[in-house]
Amino acid sequence: MKVFIDGENLRHRLVSVLLHAGRIHDSEDYFTVDVRKLIGDALQAEPEQILYFTTKVRQPEYDIPDKLRDKITEIQEQQSHWIQTLGEQNITVVKAGLLKVHESNACVHCGKRTLVLQEKGVDVRLATEMVMAAVHDLADTIVVFSSDADMIPALDVVRRSGTKVIYMCFEEEANEALRHATDRMVTYNRNDILQAARPHEEQRHAD
Secondary structure, eight states, rough: EEEEEEEHHHOOOOHHHHTTTTOOTTSSSOOOHHHHHHHHHEEEEEESSEEEEEEEOOOOOOOOOOOHHHHHHHHHHHHHHHHHHHHTOOOOOEEEEEEEEEEOOTTTTTOOOOEEHHHHHHEHHHHHHHHHHTTTTSSSSEEEEEOGGHHHHHHHHHHHOEEEEEEEEEGGOHHHHHHSSEEEEEEEEEHHHHHHHEETTOSSSSS
């Protein structure tokens, strides 16, 4: 059994729950969650391999506002810490896409555009790796940890190859299209996250 995680999807959910519970005080705080425990408890099985797909974070070579450049530096530091935490859990991190600076759509009220950060390329790499695991590695079961319905065509290929697909998601955000496109759905909830979380002595903001 191989697990394929959309890293941004998972991290966003972890941050949201920990903030709401008061375990962290800011979305940029460092935290530690036993992701392997979270997944193993939900599946009631120990995966053979867990792959966590995330972006490469680089500073643009062109001029951007200092505030945005500082934000990217903060994301780089945060990502480095989080990757180290995942590595300690024997989770393989795949840096697939790029975090790019993108101009937003014009505001409907004032017409102003702003620069925002947008993840590109992770979903394509994740889908490709799932298909490769099924077709070339002959994996008997894969777990897709993502709620992106764009994964469905790749999941169809995986299932046609004879590999079973389990859809794992946060129970409050289950995607019905993905549920119907897979063999089984398993969920985790807020309490599961809090049980897998543990204090970290290197939190950036003290209580």
